[in-house]
Amino acid sequence: xxxxxxxxxxxxxxxxxxxxxxxxxxxxxxxxxxxxxxxxxxxxxxxxxxxxxxxxxxxxxxxxxxxxxxxxxxxxxxxxxxxxxxxxxxxxxxxxxxxxxxxxxxxxxxxxxxxxxxxxxxxxxxxxxxxxxxxxxxxxxxxxxxxxxxxxxxxxxxxxxxxxxxxxxxxxxxxxxxxxxxxxxxxxxxxxxxxxxxxxxxxxxxxxxxxxxxxxxxxxxxxxxxxxxxxxxxxxxxxxxxxxxxxxxxxxxxxxxxxxxxxxxxxxxxxxxxxxxxxxxxxxxxxxxxxxxxxxxxxxxxxxxxxxxxxxxxxxxxxxxxxxxxxxx
Amino acid sequence: xxxxxxxxxxxxxxxxxxxxxxxxxxxxxxxxxxxxxxxxxxxxxxxxxxxxxxxxxxxxxxxxxxxxxxxxxxxxxxxxxxxxxxxxxxxxxxxxxxxxxxxxxxxxxxxxxxxxxxxxxxxxxxxxxxxxxxxxxxxxxxxxxxxxxxxxxxxxxxxxxxxxxxxxxxxxxxxxxxxxxxxxxxxxxxxxxxxxxxxxxxxxxxxxxxxxxxxxxxxxxxxxxxxx
Numbered sequence: 001x002x003x004x005x006x007x008x009x010x011x012x013x014x015x016x017x018x019x020x021x022x023x024x025x026x027x028x029x030x031x032x033x034x035x036x037x038x039x040x041x042x043x044x045x046x047x048x049x050x051x052x053x054x055x056x057x058x059x060x061x062x063x064x065x066x067x068x069x070x071x072x073x074x075x076x077x078x079x080x081x082x083x084x085x086x087x088x089x090x091x092x093x094x095x096x097x098x099x100x101x102x103x104x105x106x107x108x109x110x111x112x113x114x115x116x117x118x119x120x121x122x123x124x125x126x127x128x129x130x131x132x133x134x135x136x137x138x139x140x141x142x143x144x145x146x147x148x149x150x151x152x153x154x155x156x157x158x159x160x161x162x163x164x165x166x167x168x169x170x171x172x173x174x175x176x177x178x179x180x181x182x183x184x185x186x187x188x189x190x191x192x193x194x195x196x197x198x199x200x201x202x203x204x205x206x207x208x209x210x211x212x213x214x215x216x217x218x219x220x221x222x223x224x225x226x227x228x229x230x231x232x233x234x235x236x237x238x239x240x241x242x243x244x245x246x247x248x249x250x251x252x253x254x255x256x257x258x259x260x261x262x263x264x265x266x267x268x269x270x271x272x273x274x275x276x277x278x279x280x281x282x283x284x285x286x287x288x289x290x291x292x293x294x295x296x297x298x299x300x301x302x303x304x305x306x307x308x309x310x311x312x313x314x315x316x317x318x319x320x321x322x323x324x325x326x327x328x329x
Numbered sequence: 330x331x332x333x334x335x336x337x338x339x340x341x342x343x344x345x346x347x348x349x350x351x352x353x354x355x356x357x358x359x360x361x362x363x364x365x366x367x368x369x370x371x372x373x374x375x376x377x378x379x380x381x382x383x384x385x386x387x388x389x390x391x392x393x394x395x396x397x398x399x400x401x402x403x404x405x406x407x408x409x410x411x412x413x414x415x416x417x418x419x420x421x422x423x424x425x426x427x428x429x430x431x432x433x434x435x436x437x438x439x440x441x442x443x444x445x446x447x448x449x450x451x452x453x454x455x456x457x458x459x460x461x462x463x464x465x466x467x468x469x470x471x472x473x474x475x476x477x478x479x480x481x482x483x484x485x486x487x488x489x490x491x492x493x494x495x496x497x498x499x500x501x502x503x504x505x506x507x508x509x510x511x512x513x514x515x516x517x518x519x520x521x522x523x524x525x526x527x528x529x530x531x532x533x534x535x536x537x538x539x540x541x542x543x544x545x546x547x548x549x550x551x552x553x554x555x556x557x
Contacts, residue, residue, distance in 0.1 A: 036381035136380040136393050156393035158378065159479030165490050177394060181505055271492040275499055283503035284380055290507050294514040303520045304441040306534040314348045314533030318548045 008047045011147050013194020013208035026143055026190035033142040035134030047145035051211040052184060052195055053218050054119050055249040056259065057225055057233070058205035061086060061100055061117040067097045068200035074186065094173035094180040097121055098197055101260035118248070118259040119197070119206065122169045122182035124148045126242030129268040130179075132276055133164025139179075144209065146245035149186045152178040166241060166266040184245065211245065221249045240267030331550065335543045337421060342547050348533025350547060351449075352525040361411050361526055367407040370508060375502055376398040401478050402533030408471050416463055421451045422461065428454035448541040459512045466505040473498040 008025060029044035036096060044060075067321035070077060075095040083090055087102045098121035105114045128148045131140040139154040140161065150161075150170075153267045162171040185195035193199070194208040201207075218235045225233035234253025237243050256262040333340075353361070374396045377386035387396040398509040404484040427447040431438065431454045438455070452460070476486045476494035486494065516522045521535040536544040 007353050036384060038381055055377065135381070137381060137384055146375065154393075156378075156387075156397040156398045157479065159477065159483065160495070162479070162483075162488065163477070163495050165488075168488055172483065173478075174483075177398075177480070217532065269489070269492050271489075271496050275492070276498040279496065279499050279503070280380060282501065286503060286511075287506050290510045294510055298514060298517055301518065303518050304443075305520045306532060308534075310538040311532065311534035313345065314537035314544065315346075318342055318345060318348050318533060318551070 006108065007192070008045075009050050009189055009210070010194050011209045011213065013198035013206075014204070017191065017193045022191055024190045025192070026145075026147070026186055030143045030145070031141045032144045033128075033131060034138045035131045036137040037142040043144050044216045045144070047143065049144075049146045049211040050184075050189065050209065050245060051146065051214040051215040052124075052198060052206060052208045052246045053249065054246065054249065055205045055207070055218075055221055056118055057221070057230070057249060057251050058203045059100070059117045059119065060203055061102065061115065062202060063100055063118055064162075064200040064202055065197035065206055066096070066098055066100060068196040069182070070096065072188070072196035073097060081210075082302075092120065092169065092171055092181075094171045094176075097180065097182040103243065103258065103260050105258055114251075116251075116259050118262060120169075122184070122240070123167055123238075124182075124184055124245035125166075126244065127268065129164035129166050129241070129272060130161035130170055131164075132180075132268060133160040133272055135160055143186070145189070147184045147186045147189065148245075149183050150179055150181060153174070153181075155179050164268065164272050166268060182246075192295060214247070218247070218249050222253075223262065225249070225251060236262065238263075238266050240265050333546065333550075335421070335540075335546045336550075337417070337451065340451070340543070340547055342533075343530055348528050348536075350533060350536045350544065351363065351529055352369050353529045355529065357417060357528055358529055360410055364407060364410045364414060367403050368505075370402045371400065371407060372502075372509070374403065374505055377454070379499060379502070398480060401474060401480075404471060404474050407465060411463065411467050418460060418514050419464075422457045424454075424457065425450065428457065431455075443538055446509060449539065449543070450546075451540055451543045453539070455511075455515060459508055459515075462508045463512075466501050466508065469501040470498060470505065470552075473501065 030047055032043050033038050051315050058266075062137040069075070075097065077089050077095040079317065080089045082088075085102050087100065089096055089099065092099050098119055101118045101120045103116040103118070105116050106112070106116055113224065124146055125148065128140065128142060130150075131142060134140045135158060136154050136156045139151055139156065140148065141151060142148050155171055155178040157179065159179070160173050161179050162168075162172065170181045172179050174279060182202065185193070185197075188195060195206075198206040198208040205215065209217075215237075217237070222233045222235060230251045232252050234250060236248040236253060236256055248259075250256060250259060252258055256264050339351060339357075341351050342350060342487055343349045343351045355429075370390075373386050374390055376383045377390075377393075378400070386392070387393045390396040390399055427449060430447045431449065434446055437443070438453075461485055473494040475482055478485075516526075519539065521532055525531050533544070536547075
């Protein structure tokens, strides 16, 4: 399959990019939601939703995806230390947007040792908690193809996205003071190429295409796994965040926590919802009413004034303490 | 010198004709205005990050990035300048029996019918409320603020704790803004109050009308024994 430059988004990461020049296909007119911009104009067109499928059962833990990610995004993760795990670096960072999380699992049912290696990174939620929490207009955008992207020029580095994300993904650069995460290679997708990680994956555990195609492919993979004895194999496309544009095929879909604490039912925290919802509305209303009310009342009321009687009483009270010469004066 | 119950060192009858009473010393006034400045700057920068409709306020501070790093430092400044105020004022803001009566007769307070109210020391129950509300809310804001101070304390608390901290921070911020509005409004509504924080003095009539026990104590202190 080759990539047709007339398509709105690439259908695969495997093929080489088109050789003819093509315009950048992700622009302001494709933004469906932007942080702190409640009155955003509607997008001018609707792109085909895309998705990256990560089939954990096919992953061999080679970290080609990590290398490709660092290569494409020109990030330079710090050289760390061996902590007794193949997982390296130890965590996501502003320099490492994707990370193979290694978990060694002894299956109590079969007695088998299993290596559950999950490629962690931004899930590109349909309902992104980061975008909801962000206070900076246009720092986080969601395109109509489902990609959630951080626009560093608008980012103020406050870390609210960290608070909002149900997957603990964004990392704030301590030097640039902007938030970083996987972009789903929006800059590649915009010119007809699939994400770098998917392109690099030697076993095609990572595949990319339209969400529809990826779901079909995932269903076939689940069926295959079930035929091999993985009864609980399934798709992880959490509906609590409206589904995601990066999703998994898991051998043990009934226990996502096995995969380095993948949340079973992720959703935007109720605390975040009430902070960004009722607190903001009621808080602003209360402050506005108090401010306007006090100004109006201040203008209309007479105020509490000191009377001549008060002054006389004070004088009388203080009088006996007057030094003698003042009294005569 | 006799012990003070309702007044503070520095409070004294400054002039006798007309009566002028010193209420706040220069240092206290300067520090109060530092607190006021930092509170207003915090209010503007905080509101900018609270609502998208107020994000334009970041322009006052030189953009979003500057607002983001400046806000917590202003908070630290507010904390320490208010701490000095707190240490100076807390004793006279302790509740007294007459405060209960004052609150019960809040209707007369609003009507300005002060002859029906008990005689008061340096502060009435409303002022004490503002003082303690400010104290409690500033502590809440500083504690929750440090928990979400990304630049210096990114890993201080877990992400679920951070969510609670950011909610608590915005609730406390709304509350302190309401208390701030009450404080400013009451200072303007009670005519003759502002000069206590500008020139440091109030008129004798003001002191008689609103803080009679305080005035009585100061007047008593002026009396000298012939032997003294």
